[in-house]
Amino acid sequence: MLRIDVRTSLVGGLGLLALEGCGNVCGDDGLVWNQADNPACQQVTASESDSDTTTETTTNDPTDTTPTTTMDTPTSTMGMGEMWCKDADGDGFGDPTMCQPDMFPGSVPNADDCADDNADAFPGSAENDSMTACMEDADGDGWGDSMPPEGVEPGTDCADDNANAYPGAAEAESMTACMEDADEDGWGDDMPPEGVEPGTDCNDDNGTIFPGAAKDLPADQCTQDSDGDGSGDSMPDDPDVPPGNDCADEDPSTFPGAAPNDSPEACMTDMDGDDWGDDMPSVPEAVPGTDCADDNPNAFPGAAENDSESACMEDEDGDGWGDDMPPEGVMPGTDCDDADAATGPGVAENEVDPNVCQTDADGDGWADPDPDDDGAVPGTDCDDNDAFTFPGAAPNDDPTACMTDADEDDWGDMMPEPGVEPGTDCTDRDPAVHENCARCNPNEVKCVDKDLHTCNEQGTAEDVQTCEHGCDDDGLKCWDPLSVEAGDSICVDLNMPAQLNAVAMGGDGNYAYNWTPADTLDNGTIANPTATPVGPTTYTIDVSDGEGNMASDSVTVYLKNQTLLLDPDICETYDFPDEADAATNWVWNDNTKTLCQTINGKSAALFCGWDLDNATITGSFQVTDDANDDDWIGFMWGIQDTDHYYLFSWKQATQDFANCGGQLPAGMQVKVIDVADPMNDPQSCADRLQPADTANSKLLVPVGEFSTMGWTEATEYTFELTHKASGEMTIVIRLKANNNVVAMKTFMDTTYANGKFGMYTKSQINACFSNFVASCVE
DSSP: OOEEEEEEOOTTTOOBOEEEOSSSOOSOOSSOSOOTTOGGGOOBOGGGOOOSSOOOOOOOBTTBOOOEEEEEEOOTTOOSSOOEEEOTTOSSOOOTTSEESSOOTTEESOOOOSOTTOTTEEETSSTTTOSSSEEEOTTOSSOOBSSOOTTSOOOSBSOTTOTTEEETSSTTTOSSSEEEOTTOSSOOBSSOOTTSOOOSBSOTTOTTEEETOSTTSOTTSEEEOTTSSSSOBSSOSSTTSOOOOBSOTTOTTEEETSOTTTOSSSEEEOSSSSSOOBSSOSSTTSOOOSBSOTTOTTEEETSSTTTOSSSEEEOSSOSSOOBSSOOTTSOOOSBSOTTOTTEEETSOTTSSSTTSEEEOTTOSSOOOSSOSSTTSOOOOOSOTTOTTEEETSOTTTOSSSEEEOTTOSSOOBSSOOTTSOOOSBSOTTOTTOSSSOOOOOTTOEEEETTEEEEEOTTSSOEEEEEOTTOEETTTTEEOOOOEEEOOSOEEEOTTOOEEOOOEEESTTSOOEEEEESOTTBSOTTSSSOEEOOSSOEEEEEEEEOTTOOEEEEEEEEEETTOBOOOOTTTSEEEEOTTOOSOOOOEEEETTTTEEEEOSOOSOEEEEEEEEEOSEEEEEEEEESOOTTOOOEEEEEEEEEETTEEEEEEEESSOEEEGGGTEEEOSEEEEEEEEOSOTTTSOOOHHHHHSSSOBTTEEEEEOHHHHBOOOOOTTOOEEEEEEEOTTSEEEEEEEETTTOOEEEEEEEEOOSOSOEEEEEEEESOTTEEEEEEEEEEOO
């Protein structure tokens, strides 16, 4: 015997339909669905289905030769093998308990209906609550019944038999509360059906009655404004609604304050919106105003202020003059063409009679000789469309003739438009030229020697631009200034090469390079030579181009951990000539790498031929035996020459130096020396050592900010100076014996970005300097 079980398992534990085939097959007979008498169409419960997946099992029992096949249908999503289900309520969704594999009359290819006897309940019926949930929406407002029949998912509609009641119906009160708004004014009924949240609308049958309807009454008061003009009806439809002040409830042009120019409180009519009240209102209750034409926004008292500030005239073109032929009831003005703002009394103030009605289209103060309006008086402007053309425009040619002077140089165009008298200006677009025009090709640009010549568009004159750095024949422009950058300072190990690199910009691009000193370079005539200096060396790059432009820059190469040679035989010594003290003497000991001053003499300096450029220099110094002297020891840097440098000076004891500015204190200070006129105002001792600004110097760090302590005899100190390209400088003084800091100061000054470094003494014997080393700023 052959036995076939077909079982349907649906999501959510819905009932299952099992079809058995014995002598009959459960299916559509073409007439009716009801197959209750067919034994092959008996329902089985959900418990009889033990799987939601489609399976097929074949069993061979030796005692039963009939194989058994069991099939479970797909879920209601119809993901595997389509099923057709009965749609009794015709809502497009099928009853999950009435399905079979083949289509039949009244079936749909889904099993999603939660209530197939209710056409208002199906998935997505209440789209405002959910696009997928199976809810009931009996009133068709898009919201699901909050208390639906069993098996239907609840929504949020508190009255599903009332399409005017749903969440957010009264949006003026709440976007979420379930209220009723029958008159669709945005306000909820204050006495709604049971289950609906009350609102504040005292009359939900009238869309013009709600809280704040009348803007001139309290906003929380339920008022009526039938015509929407903002004023409350004086005789509202609902006796429970308080009356307002609108004297014409059905006329939005009539209400208190409609014509504020007449009265801000009176109930007037203003139909044309010009803020003036109708002088003959059609509403008996309206107060008459002063508008003589309340259907014309261009006509009202003072409209033509040039004619009268109070008369009721019409000014259509807005020129301040009243129409001389206005509509009936409007006072005539003097404007002969009230449709043209260029036509009116006084527009041509330069004419013989400036008060007559004329046309001045170009606004030059002269009237059109042939005006379009028959009522306008002809003037004398020979071209009323050109503001540069009028009588007397070119007084240098003729003070009365009607000429054109477009460049306003008081000379008339020699080739004007027809009807205009010619002048003598050969180029009326260049105020610098009016005669002897240099003929050239219009708009031509060319280089002539080192100048750039540009012809005007008329071909009558050339603009000549002097090119300071030469003229580019190909690009037809002046060359940019020539410049060169040698880069930052370089630190290399002893006996190691340093790569130099010059970057030239501007000029004509035909660069020639010359590095100096060249004796430690592999090639001093290229942009990027290799340097092998034996000591700190400042290399200068001079660049020239084909136009003869010149530019230069420098870069310093330092050798790491190499003691500097401060030998007077290879460095420069200098005694400041303004002091009468004895000449000085510098002595170098090459074995100890020590430099000493052996004379108690004038201010003296020693500096070598390299720059301190974005670098740090460190060494030791002391006065080995002061010989009963208590004066200055110090350092110079940023040295451009002996009139331009920075100076750190350290005095042992306070002392009166008359030729140096008087009482000079003990301690450390920093000054910048900048002598503007060495010939007429030469440098003095006071410029160097006086603790104040002078004509040739500025005190950067006074003793009080640095240190008031004097130096000690036979005590060795360490000096460390860092001079950055930004202008930041730091000086640190330490005791060499224990490295303790005696004084330290950081300060800013951008007078000199770099320069030579040197030693300084003033009237101090046995001042010694040793073991100085320079390094790059990291």
